[in-house]
Amino acid sequence: MSEDYTRALVETLREAFEREGLDRWIAYAPSRVPLRVRPTVFTSPDELDNLIFNGFCVQNLAGYLKHHPEGRVGVLVKGCDRRAINVLIQEKQVSRENLFLAGIPCPGMLSRTRLLEEFPGLQSDQVEESGETVTVRTPDGPRTLSRDDMLLPTCRSCHHRIPEDVELLLGPPPFAAPEAEMDFSAEVGPIGEMPRNQRAALFADELSRCILCYACRNICPLCYCDTCFTDVNQPAWMTPALEPGNIFFYHVNRMMHMAGRCVACGSCEWVCPEHIPLRLLYGKITADVAELFSYEAGLDATLPQPLSHFSEDDPDEHIG
Amino acid sequence: MTRTNTSDSRFLLRDDLTAFLSALSERCELWIPQAVGEGVRFLPYREEALLNLDQTPPDHPAKSILFPNTETLFRYERTEDGAITLIPQETTNQPLALFGARSCDIRAFDALDAVFLKRSAPDTSYRQRRNRLVIIGFGCLDPAATCFCERMGGGPFDEAGMDIQMIPLPEGYLFRTLTDRGKALIAPLASFFKEADPVTASQAEALRRKGAPHPDGAAVDFAALKAAVEAGREEPFWESLAAVCLGCGICTFACPVCSCFSLVDEGALKGGRRIRHWDACMFSVFTREASGHNPRGAAVDRVKQRFFHKFFYSLENGEPPGCVGCGRCVTQCPTCIDIREVIDHFQPGEG
Ligand code: SF4
Ligand code: SF4
Ligand code: SF4
Ligand code: SF4
Numbered sequence: 021m022s023e024d025y026t027r028a029l030v031e032t033l034r035e036a037f038e039r040e041g042l043d044r045w046i047a048y049a050p051s052r053v054p055l056r057v058r059p060t061v062f063t064s065p066d067e068l069d070n071l072i073f074n075g076f077c078v079q080n081l082a083g084y085l086k087h088h089p090e091g092r093v094g095v096l097v098k099g100c101d102r103r104a105i106n107v108l109i110q111e112k113q114v115s116r117e118n119l120f121l122a123g124i125p126c127p128g129m130l131s132r133t134r135l136l137e138e139f140p141g142l143q144s145d146q147v148e149e150s151g152e153t154v155t156v157r158t159p160d161g162p163r164t165l166s167r168d169d170m171l172l173p174t175c176r177s178c179h180h181r182i183p184e185d186v187e188l189l190l191g192p193p194p195f196a197a198p199e200a201e202m203d204f205s206a207e208v209g210p211i212g213e214m215p216r217n218q219r220a221a222l223f224a225d226e227l228s229r230c231i232l233c234y235a236c237r238n239i240c241p242l243c244y245c246d247t248c249f250t251d252v253n254q255p256a257w258m259t260p261a262l263e264p265g266n267i268f269f270y271h272v273n274r275m276m277h278m279a280g281r282c283v284a285c286g287s288c289e290w291v292c293p294e295h296i297p298l299r300l301l302y303g304k305i306t307a308d309v310a311e312l313f314s315y316e317a318g319l320d321a322t323l324p325q326p327l328s329h330f331s332e333d334d335p336d337e338h339i340g
Numbered sequence: 341m342t343r344t345n346t347s348d349s350r351f352l353l354r355d356d357l358t359a360f361l362s363a364l365s366e367r368c369e370l371w372i373p374q375a376v377g378e379g380v381r382f383l384p385y386r387e388e389a390l391l392n393l394d395q396t397p398p399d400h401p402a403k404s405i406l407f408p409n410t411e412t413l414f415r416y417e418r419t420e421d422g423a424i425t426l427i428p429q430e431t432t433n434q435p436l437a438l439f440g441a442r443s444c445d446i447r448a449f450d451a452l453d454a455v456f457l458k459r460s461a462p463d464t465s466y467r468q469r470r471n472r473l474v475i476i477g478f479g480c481l482d483p484a485a486t487c488f489c490e491r492m493g494g495g496p497f498d499e500a501g502m503d504i505q506m507i508p509l510p511e512g513y514l515f516r517t518l519t520d521r522g523k524a525l526i527a528p529l530a531s532f533f534k535e536a537d538p539v540t541a542s543q544a545e546a547l548r549r550k551g552a553p554h555p556d557g558a559a560v561d562f563a564a565l566k567a568a569v570e571a572g573r574e575e576p577f578w579e580s581l582a583a584v585c586l587g588c589g590i591c592t593f594a595c596p597v598c599s600c601f602s603l604v605d606e607g608a609l610k611g612g613r614r615i616r617h618w619d620a621c622m623f624s625v626f627t628r629e630a631s632g633h634n635p636r637g638a639a640v641d642r643v644k645q646r647f648f649h650k651f652f653y654s655l656e657n658g659e660p661p662g663c664v665g666c667g668r669c670v671t672q673c674p675t676c677i678d679i680r681e682v683i684d685h686f687q688p689g690e691g
């Protein structure tokens with residue numbers, strides 16, 4: 021069933037690639053690495069034979085638009101990729117007319133970590149996704165799990181799986197988790213309510229594992245600065261010493277830079293080799309923006325952004 | 341390093357391992373693989389640390405025992421009259437014991453030695469740790485699907501560089517003492533061990549000879565690979581990798597061989613320090629010059645550099661190849677840039 025789905029998907033996208041005369045297409049291809057797919061920039065319609073879509077296509081592809089700005093680009097977008105593109109449009113980093121977006125109603129991505137915990141040494145070809153289940157072939161026979169239980173944390177509270185304003189809305193994949201019931205603000209709520217020292221301890225504990233590899237920054241579709249504050253040395257805002265002060269400084273700054281911009285795609289959390297729950301740690305800011313400005317990032321590219329927009333009737337409550 | 345003449349094997353029961361490590365920690369600076377968060381890293385022994393010998397290989401390399409992610413090379417103080425005093429790094433003669441490292445990580449020390457000891461001026465900070473190092477290596481019963489040490493000239497039970505090799509068996513561990521240094525380390529702890537009975541010894545020997553079944557392709561011919569990589573310098577293949585590489589530090593930080601670092605002076609009027617920290621050829625700022633010019637300004641230059649260093653420059657300089665096949669960069673690269681595919685691309689038909 022999923023092979024038929026992939027074949028149909030490839031043909032639809034190939035047809036669009038040719039018809040629209042695109043220069044490239046950004047999507048995913050299989051890889052030999054367990055439970056990972058390879059983000060891929062396809063440069064001709066023929067190469068699309070190698071395209072796949074499954075529950076491991078977590079990485080937000082919008083980030084690649086900054087690396088491949090020339091020409092007309094097709095992108096396979098889930099809900100969160102699409103929302104990140106809206107933020108890039110608001111911030112004038114991409115032009116909508118250069119993009120051809122094929123939207124895929126997102127089935128909810130799978131947690132590689134959970135699966136590997138449950139099945140050490142698991143390989144991609146042992147995993148079969150269908151309907152609301154994930155079946156894993158083990159040496160002791162198949163085991164069927166509920167997709168919902170294996171979802172990536174970020175997808176458990178995502179209410180925007182269907183990408184909007186796309187050139188081509190694809191049919192839903194033959195596998196999907198039921199609609200999310202959790203709410204992101206509710207998820208991060210307890211962190212906000214913690215006593216200050218307890219919250220500080222949580223941050224210190226989780227961030228103590230950070231190795232400053234900057235994968236979280238580099239994968240983030242919205243961290244596109246040519247020179248990040250981490251790399252400025254005149255003045256040096258921080259030093260590269262792997263010490264708690266620098267680690268905190270890095271994350272607190274990135275966190276503030278994401279206010280009203282983060283689309284909670286979870287790519288940073290997913291990419292972190294130290295499994296630091298970044299989306300949660302950063303989430304309070306997103307929840308605050310939602311509460312203070314009734315604003316959720318990436319839903320509408322025509323709206324002004326709460327923190328980069330001056331409005332004369334701003335109550336300025338924080339002043340004086 | 342002096343090899344012992346007689347093969348000296350003793351047996352440690354699984355249940356005695358904790359007490360053994362605790363006793364060993366009193367005699368040396370001991371580092372063990374510990375579960376930290378969801379990963380495993382080599383860190384100094386603590387009573388409450390969670391020893392983990394199951395992750396093959398541990399997702400953090402053992403290189404940090406010799407080449408820490410961040411270290412202070414020296415401090416300085418400046419008095420009111422302007423005199424500057426240098427305060428060197430503290431040193432000790434205490435043995436530095438690395439427990440439970442896999443053969444890939446230990447073979448990688450050859451490559452680190454080549455960089456830090458064998459070039460024009462030996463690195464004093466590295467050298468003082470290297471001289472103190474005693475290695476209790478650990479055989480891999482269960483190589484990961486992404487391990488390819490055999491192709492790179494090693495193997496799950498390769499004992500090169502170890503002072504003692506531990507072989508995991510059902511009831512405990514066989515300790516094969518390979519050098520005088522290893523012998524001296526555990527001699528005072530003789531009471532923890534029993535003589536290996538012939539059955540245990542032959543079980544261990546069988547494991548060691550056979551290695552674990554691991555049919556991941558033929559051994560790499562490094563000279564041929566070097567030539568092929570050089571001839572393929574301009575191939576579009578590199579562009580396909582660079583198109584998606586994030587330029588993060590995951591692959592190089594996870595690599596037991598990668599040794600790029602930067603030096604930074606952190607100073608104030610009254611004093612300061614010079615630190616050395618891991619850097620990465622994959623970071624775009626790694627080669628940015630003060631003028632703003634960047635000789636490796638494009639992602640493709642950086643991706644090439646990583647593999648050229650491993651398979652071309654190292655060999656050109658008469659140093660060991662830059663990869664021991666631990667597979668960490670393979671499993672950890674978020675974009676599936678797979679060094680095995682690089683090897684197979686340039687040595688077709690052998691993968
Ligand atoms: S900060 Fe993290 S969750 Fe937010 S947009 Fe960036 S990668 Fe996605
Ligand atoms: S990805 Fe993880 S380890 Fe790397 S810098 Fe970000 S938080 Fe730190
Ligand atoms: S190869 Fe992979 S791990 Fe290395 S810098 Fe590129 S994306 Fe990061
Ligand atoms: S290059 Fe990759 S596989 Fe080779 S030693 Fe380094 S981390 Fe291991």
